[in-house]
Amino acid sequence: xRKRIGLLLGCLxxxxxxxxxxxxxxxxxxxxxxxxxxxxxxxAKAESEMTIVSGNRRITKTMVSYxxxxxxxxxxxxxxxxxxxxLKRDDDLWMFFPEAEDLVKISGHMLNQGMMGSDFSYQxxxxxxxxxxxxxxxLIGEEKIEGRNCYVLEGIAIEGKKVSYYRRKSWVDKExxxxxxxxLYAQSGRLLKAxxxxxxxxxxxxxxxxxxxxxxxxxxxSRTEFVIKxxxxxxxxxxxxxxxxxxx
Amino acid sequence: MMRKISILIILILLGxxxxxxxxxxxxxxxxxxxxxxxxxxxxxxxxxxxxxxNLELYIPxxxxxxxxxxxxxxxxxxxxxxxxxxSYFTKKLYLKHRFDRFHLTVGRQPVSWSFGSLLNPVDYTxxxxxxxEESSSKxxxxxxxxxxxxxxxxxxxxxxxxxGLGTETEKMKWGVRGRFGxxxxxxxxxxxxxxxxxxxxxxxxDNVVGFIPKQRIxxxxxxxxxxxxxxxxxxxxxDQGLDSSNSYLLGxxxxxxxxxxxxxxxxxxxxxxxxxxLDPQIRTIILKMKSGDTRLDxxxxxxxxxxxxxxxxxxxxxVNLDDGSLFLLPSYQNTLPGNxxxxxxxxxFCGEDNTLFAPGGLLPRAIISINLSYPF
Numbered sequence: 001x002r003k004r005i006g007l008l009l010g011c012l013x014x015x016x017x018x019x020x021x022x023x024x025x026x027x028x029x030x031x032x033x034x035x036x037x038x039x040x041x042x043x044a045k046a047e048s049e050m051t052i053v054s055g056n057r058r059i060t061k062t063m064v065s066y067x068x069x070x071x072x073x074x075x076x077x078x079x080x081x082x083x084x085x086x087l088k089r090d091d092d093l094w095m096f097f098p099e100a101e102d103l104v105k106i107s108g109h110m111l112n113q114g115m116m117g118s119d120f121s122y123q124x125x126x127x128x129x130x131x132x133x134x135x136x137x138x139l140i141g142e143e144k145i146e147g148r149n150c151y152v153l154e155g156i157a158i159e160g161k162k163v164s165y166y167r168r169k170s171w172v173d174k175e176x177x178x179x180x181x182x183x184l185y186a187q188s189g190r191l192l193k194a195x196x197x198x199x200x201x202x203x204x205x206x207x208x209x210x211x212x213x214x215x216x217x218x219x220x221x222s223r224t225e226f227v228i229k230x231x232x233x234x235x236x237x238x239x240x241x242x243x244x245x246x247x248x
Numbered sequence: 249m250m251r252k253i254s255i256l257i258i259l260i261l262l263g264x265x266x267x268x269x270x271x272x273x274x275x276x277x278x279x280x281x282x283x284x285x286x287x288x289x290x291x292x293x294x295x296x297x298x299x300x301x302n303l304e305l306y307i308p309x310x311x312x313x314x315x316x317x318x319x320x321x322x323x324x325x326x327x328x329x330x331x332x333x334x335s336y337f338t339k340k341l342y343l344k345h346r347f348d349r350f351h352l353t354v355g356r357q358p359v360s361w362s363f364g365s366l367l368n369p370v371d372y373t374x375x376x377x378x379x380x381e382e383s384s385s386k387x388x389x390x391x392x393x394x395x396x397x398x399x400x401x402x403x404x405x406x407x408x409x410x411x412g413l414g415t416e417t418e419k420m421k422w423g424v425r426g427r428f429g430x431x432x433x434x435x436x437x438x439x440x441x442x443x444x445x446x447x448x449x450x451x452x453x454d455n456v457v458g459f460i461p462k463q464r465i466x467x468x469x470x471x472x473x474x475x476x477x478x479x480x481x482x483x484x485x486x487d488q489g490l491d492s493s494n495s496y497l498l499g500x501x502x503x504x505x506x507x508x509x510x511x512x513x514x515x516x517x518x519x520x521x522x523x524x525x526l527d528p529q530i531r532t533i534i535l536k537m538k539s540g541d542t543r544l545d546x547x548x549x550x551x552x553x554x555x556x557x558x559x560x561x562x563x564x565x566x567v568n569l570d571d572g573s574l575f576l577l578p579s580y581q582n583t584l585p586g587n588x589x590x591x592x593x594x595x596x597f598c599g600e601d602n603t604l605f606a607p608g609g610l611l612p613r614a615i616i617s618i619n620l621s622y623p624f
Contacts, residue, residue, distance in 0.1 A: 054557040057585055079276050080587065080623040082306075089399065092432060100360040100386055105434040105470050107364075107477025109503045113511055117557055222557055244427075245396035248351070 028137040031151050034177040035170075036130045038206045043068045046231040052118050055221045061116055065126070071242040072126030074115075081116065087247050088126040096247045103244055112164050119193060119214040119224040121164055134161045135168065142174070145181050149174040165192065176200060176207040191217045204233050277303040277318075282619030289608040299325055304340070312346040316357075339387045351394040358386045359406055361425055363436055363468040363479065366548055366564075367519050369495040370466025370483040372406060372423050372440060389413065400429030410443050418444030433471035440464050461487030461525050477501040485525065493522035493542075510554060517548040536571065536604045544604075545569040558583040566605070573599025573606055589621045 066073045072088040083098030093106040135155030150171040157163045171181035182195040199211035216222040285295035304318035318340040342355030390408035407422040423440035442462040470479040483495035499517035531537040552562035559582035566575040576596040595615040599606035607613040
């Protein structure tokens with residue numbers, strides 16, 4: 001009997017050792033893939049609010065967005081920008097000016113600029129990219145963020161890929177596999193922006209960041225707060241949503 | 249006919265408004281108040297206060313039909329205090345129906361064929377309209393048919409009635425425009441036939457040009473050359489009994505990263521306009537062109553710099569390459585606490601006597617305007 005118990009205990013210990021080894025032995029690629037499975041959007045419809053803060057001044061913009069891979073449509077709904085629409089199809093960016101009801105193709109160099117004066121670029125806001133396709137990640141440690149255990153990963157842009165930031169350091173929740181913090185660096189090593197996720201929600205079986213703050217590290221006191229009011233994953237987006245006809 | 253359409257649209261609007269519980273009609277707009285001053289060449293200075301109200305009703309679409317109504321009242325307070333009738337201008341009052349294969353828009357509507365340049369010599373309504381800047385000439389009583397071909401290509405046909413609706417087709421202005429997306433480039437081709445009764449364009453150039461040939465063909469292109477945004481246009485203007493003329497526009501824009509977060513945006517545009525159809529006296533007296541010269545060559549350059557998240561400065565320069573005179577437009581914009589926009593615009597005219605932008609005659613030495621606006 002004692003021998004059997006000993007054998008069982010031994011097996012349990014071996015299993016637990018193997019289990020813990022397999023968890024801690026997750027590769028950076030596996031972690032980012034799991035994060036992508038939560039955060040990468042195939043198609044979605046979202047209503048959100050963006051608040052640009054500088055010192056004690058703040059301005060809020062509200063919008064409705066549709067995303068389908070590299071395509072995005074954003075319609076602003078706040079009084080200042082009401083009716084302004086942006087359509088992004090791959091690398092093409094179009095803008096609809098509600099006053100003159102004009103449709104104009106925006107130059108490609110604008111894609112990396114802050115959308116409507118925010119700290120998020122048009123690219124950040126209007127498309128969903130798989131991080132695994134843009135960066136080569138390396139696991140560099142583990143840390144706690146607001147009481148949650150996180151993997152710390154460092155990603156360097158894959159050569160030839162168009163990215164806004166050369167290097168990024170990501171804190172990924174070990175249990176939920178969602179990014180809780182991100183530091184974005186220039187090639188020179190200078191820290192440009194830092195993003196912190198303040199609220200994560202489980203929606204349709206996936207963990208998703210619902211409230212985040214992007215801080216511009218080069219401008220003291222400048223940040224953009226981004227709150228997703230509602231999000232629907234894989235909705236039926238009507239055909240013709242990402243067309244100039246729909247923009248007009 | 250147009251009056252009947254207007255009445256019909258107003259009735260629909262009123263119906264929609266009183267059914268607001270169901271349709272949730274919303275209103276929005278902008279209240280603007282400002283001061284404008286003009287410094288003349290002789291040193292005299294004139295100034296005035298201006299305020300205006302822009303209002304738009306946002307009516308949810310009923311099926312595939314949309315109704316749009318927007319208007320502007322200029323100097324409402326001053327006129328009210330002076331016991332005058334307020335100056336009301338309907339910017340939009342139209343019905344749009346999205347059929348399966350095309351969209352039909354009937355009523356007062358903006359007709360704008362911008363393609364991303366600062367000046368557009370091949371627009372439906374001619375005039376040096378800065379993108380996004382308001383120009384009442386763009387709002388016209390018209391009928392527009394928009395036929396999509398694919399996601400970025402379409403055909404548009406417009407018929408407008410600059411002199412009021414009538415049965416005489418020669419008083420109708422019309423145009424067609426094809427827009428085609430080819431390998432990342434936006435190409436447009438258009439044809440415009442001005443109304444017969446008057447060659448006036450209704451645009452800002454009327455005071456200078458007086459009239460232009462009644463027919464024109466325009467071609468535009470916009471795209472990217474690596475990190476450089478490039479665009480251009482070609483226009484051919486012709487009419488019976490008048491010498492035909494061309495216009496050429498070539499421009500580029502670029503964003504320069506000053507220090508990762510500060511991006512300076514710059515653009516440079518060349519516009520050459522042949523004015524062979526104009527009376528030589530108009531060319532020499534009003535446009536200050538040299539005798540025998542038929543082409544106006546303008547270079548437009550601009551730069552904008554974001555001071556912070558809420559304010560920016562910009563400078564635009566328009567140079568007449570033929571006589572060296574220039575026109576400077578410095579501007580400052582700041583979104584103040586309380587969601588109020590402060591805009592300070594200035595125009596400075598420089599040039600020797602008898603040059604296009606020389607102060608004196610039609611032009612003052614400088615103009616300054618300070619405006620506060622509140623979007624709601």
